[in-house]
Amino acid sequence: GAGVSQSPSNKVTEKGKDVELRCDPISGHTALYWYRQSLGQGLEFLIYFQGNSAPDKSGLPSDRFSAERTGGSVSTLTIQRTQQEDSAVYLCASSSGIATNEKLFFGSGTQLSVL
Amino acid sequence: AQSVSQHNHHVILSEAASLELGCNYSYGGTVNLFWYVQYPGQHLQLLLKYFSGDPLVKGIKGFEAEFIKSKFSFNLRKPSVQWSDTAEYFCAVTASGGSYIPTFGRGTSLIVHP
Numbered sequence: 208g209a210g211v212s213q214s215p216s217n218k219v220t221e222k223g224k225d226v227e228l229r230c231d232p233i234s235g236h237t238a239l240y241w242y243r244q245s246l247g248q249g250l251e252f253l254i255y256f257q258g259n260s261a262p263d264k265s266g267l268p269s270d271r272f273s274a275e276r277t278g279g280s281v282s283t284l285t286i287q288r289t290q291q292e293d294s295a296v297y298l299c300a301s302s303s304g305i306a307t308n309e310k311l312f313f314g315s316g317t318q319l320s321v322l
Numbered sequence: 323a324q325s326v327s328q329h330n331h332h333v334i335l336s337e338a339a340s341l342e343l344g345c346n347y348s349y350g351g352t353v354n355l356f357w358y359v360q361y362p363g364q365h366l367q368l369l370l371k372y373f374s375g376d377p378l379v380k381g382i383k384g385f386e387a388e389f390i391k392s393k394f395s396f397n398l399r400k401p402s403v404q405w406s407d408t409a410e411y412f413c414a415v416t417a418s419g420g421s422y423i424p425t426f427g428r429g430t431s432l433i434v435h436p
Contacts, residue, residue: 210365238422247331249428250412263423298366307416308354308373311424313366 209233211314213299219320220289228284228317230299238304239282240311241274244296253297256282257304289321324349324415328427335403336435343398343430345387345413352418355396357387358426360410369411372396373418383407405436 212231220226232239241253252266256276267273271289276282286293296318300311329344347353357369370381377389387398396413410431414424 240423242426247428249328250414250426252423252425255423257422263421300366302422304422307418307420307422308371309422310356310368310371311358311366313358315365 211299211301211312213297213314213317215317216315217318217320219322221322222291223288225285225287226289226319228286228297228299228319230282230284230301230314232280232282232299232301233312234280236301236303236312237279238302239276240300240302241282241284242298242300244298244316245294250298253284286319289319291321294319294321324353324417324425326413326415326425326427328411328413328430330430331428332431332433334433334435337405338402339434341398341400341403341407341432343411343413343432345396345398345427346394347396347413347415348394349415349417351420354416354418355387355389356414356416356424357381357385357396357398358412358414360412362408366412369398403432403434405434408432408434 237258239256242250255263271287274284296316298316300313302309325348327346354373356371359369360366372379372389412429413427
């Protein structure tokens with residue numbers, strides 16, 4: 208597609224439920240990033256995928272969070288047993304992954320609300 | 323690991339006022355620096371970036387930023403803001419030749435009154 212696509216755009220769930228957030232990066236982009244944006248907290252890095260390399264999971268806040276990227280394209284971020292503090296906007300971004308000075312292309316995000 | 327500090331969290335200006343948003347980073351080596359902008363209801367997009375050469379970088383919509391290595395700063399400026407500049411602004415850094423993962427600041431919310 209023309210840009211990074213994320214779905215759903217909004218998700219309301221009950222505490223304790225599992226949620227899956229989807230990201231479809233720009234075609235041909237090998238690098239894919241997940242960030243979390245909380246009010247007043249800026250962008251918090253969660254996980255990074257680059258081609259077929261093992262992902263960098265150093266930003267995942269707990270073992271309730273996991274992500275996978277199938278076929279080097281679409282990625283799914285899963286949050287198990289959601290908590291109220293998980294409420295945030297989850298942003299996905301992609302880049303061609305060639306150099307550290309490249310810009311990231313962001314999706315519109317998924318607004319997650321945990322009741 | 324690098325970090326980014328944005329000093330102004332909320333800025334309110336009238337149209338035609340001058341703008342300067344502060345950004346300081348913490349990293350001892352060579353860096354790439356970015357400013358991203360998020361207009362209301364839109365996704366984050368790149369405003370400008372610095373990675374080498376002239377430390378004064380010009381971006382879209384009349385914005386510019388100056389990299390001052392001795393001060394570890396990359397402040398964003400615009401001589402005369404418009405109502406349409408109302409947005410959230412984020413500074414970010416990557417280590418040149420290092421991690422591909424940008425570290426972002428907390429962001430600055432800019433409101434421009436017409």
